[in-house]
Amino acid sequence: MSTAFCPVSIKVLLGVSGGIAAYKAAELVRRLGERGAEVRVVMTAAARSFMTPLTLQALSGHEVRCDLLDPGAEAGMDHIELARWADLVLVAPATADLMARLAAGLADDLLTTLALATTAPLVLAPAMNHRMWRHPATQENLARLQDRGVRILGPAQGDQACGEQGPGRMLEPDEILDALALGTLSSGIGPRLAGRRVLITAGPTREALDPVRYISNRSSGHMGYALAGSLAARGAEVVVVSGPSALAAPHGVELVPVESALEMEAAVMARIGDCDLFVAAAAVSDYRPQAPARQKIKKDQTELNLRLVKNPDILAQVAALVQGPFTVGFAAETQDLEAHARTKLTAKGLDMIAANLVGGETGGFDRAENALLVLWPGGRRSLPLSPKARLADALADLIVERYLAQAPSQDS
Numbered sequence: 001m002s003t004a005f006c007p008v009s010i011k012v013l014l015g016v017s018g019g020i021a022a023y024k025a026a027e028l029v030r031r032l033g034e035r036g037a038e039v040r041v042v043m044t045a046a047a048r049s050f051m052t053p054l055t056l057q058a059l060s061g062h063e064v065r066c067d068l069l070d071p072g073a074e075a076g077m078d079h080i081e082l083a084r085w086a087d088l089v090l091v092a093p094a095t096a097d098l099m100a101r102l103a104a105g106l107a108d109d110l111l112t113t114l115a116l117a118t119t120a121p122l123v124l125a126p127a128m129n130h131r132m133w134r135h136p137a138t139q140e141n142l143a144r145l146q147d148r149g150v151r152i153l154g155p156a157q158g159d160q161a162c163g164e165q166g167p168g169r170m171l172e173p174d175e176i177l178d179a180l181a182l183g184t185l186s187s188g189i190g191p192r193l194a195g196r197r198v199l200i201t202a203g204p205t206r207e208a209l210d211p212v213r214y215i216s217n218r219s220s221g222h223m224g225y226a227l228a229g230s231l232a233a234r235g236a237e238v239v240v241v242s243g244p245s246a247l248a249a250p251h252g253v254e255l256v257p258v259e260s261a262l263e264m265e266a267a268v269m270a271r272i273g274d275c276d277l278f279v280a281a282a283a284v285s286d287y288r289p290q291a292p293a294r295q296k297i298k299k300d301q302t303e304l305n306l307r308l309v310k311n312p313d314i315l316a317q318v319a320a321l322v323q324g325p326f327t328v329g330f331a332a333e334t335q336d337l338e339a340h341a342r343t344k345l346t347a348k349g350l351d352m353i354a355a356n357l358v359g360g361e362t363g364g365f366d367r368a369e370n371a372l373l374v375l376w377p378g379g380r381r382s383l384p385l386s387p388k389a390r391l392a393d394a395l396a397d398l399i400v401e402r403y404l405a406q407a408p409s410q411d412s
């Protein structure tokens with residue numbers, strides 16, 4: 001457990017919604033304070049059935065806000081000011097109902113209104129019965145929130161207050177704080193990648209067959225976008241060159257949309273000159289139709305042959321640059337993960353490769369969770385199966401660690 005203290009106070013707006021895990025909010029407020037954060041608490045009506053505002057007021061040292069239309073409180077710091085005040089909005093616990101209201105964009109109480117009004121990153125620590133968590137409605141709300149860049153921490157597996165077992169327990173306060181890496185959000189201590197430029201490729205590419213058809217793959221872009229958010233949270237200036245994806249760019253990340261591998265290559269090579277790190281998270285089509293038809297292909301032949309030609313390997317090109325950036329690639333393998341990945345690391349001349357098994361139970365392209373084996377010349381680390389946002393944080397920390405180990409003179 002890290003207890004990194006952040007000397008310049010980060011302002012955390014803690015939202016507490018109505019679940020049994022609300023009792024952990026007291027510990028969370030205390031721990032946030034211990035790590036140097038300034039905390040203001042907002043409770044939903046249901047949360048007050050589980051925990052009294054007085055407790056959280058005593059621990060945070062500030063009046064706890066509960067109502068949107070409270071003339072007394074609004075006369076002090078009104079809700080828009082409160083939304084502006086926050087560097088980070090953390091909702092813990094986030095119930096199924098709260099997630100549904102956030103996903104729908106409702107503003108029917110103070111907490112949901114603040115979530116709409118703030119420009120600060122929004123982080124949720126869900127807590128609910130495991131059946132409620134697994135329900136398609138909750139999973140759809142989760143996907144919508146993640147697509148908008150909301151970070152989700154947990155839930156954990158285990159015994160539940162209702163006596164059942166499964167995913168739905170809120171993470172422990174220390175786990176939440178470790179995942180938040182508050183130090184990287186405070187402006188005063190020099191986030192570890194401050195002043196560094198990062199270029200990331202993400203998503204699939206589309207290779208046109210004719211004006212209306214294409215060859216593509218199932219990449220969602222989740223890993224690349226999540227990594228972009230994690231590296232931006234560590235102070236880097238991040239640009240994502242992305243093939244078509246339904247995801248929105250994470251907070252503070254510039255998005256360069258492209259379609260084909262050739263467009264991706266051009267966009268990357270035009271920007272790589274002043275980059276310190278390059279991460280190739282895109283699932284680039286290895287081949288493209290040699291001559292896409294100018295007009296829609298008609299079904300007047302009994303057989304149709306496609307002639308494909310190889311696309312340029314963007315990652316290998318960047319890795320081969322003289323004085324190029326620190327280069328990280330991905331590898332998706334169906335067997336012999338470590339051996340194949342290490343061969344790719346060496347063959348392409350990479351600084352690091354993040355490999356995962358596909359086609360099995362444990363993750364891959366269009367899944368919410370993944371596990372990675374990360375290799376670099378002379379080293380390796382396993383990052384266990386976890387939601388992609390959490391995995392992205394762990395990978396970002398490892399990238400920072402290896403990058404700074406290679407370029408110690410540039411460390412700020």
Ligand code: CTP
Pocket residue numbers: 201261280281282283284285286311312313314315316328329330331332333344
């Ligand atoms: N990559 C790239 N440009 C390509 C192909 C791949 O930048 N034209 C990058 C991907 O973003 C990823 C890595 O290279 O970081 C994947 O390497 P690759 O050798 O393509 O792996 P696989 O697609 O798994 O290849 P293979 O089928 O040979 O195992």
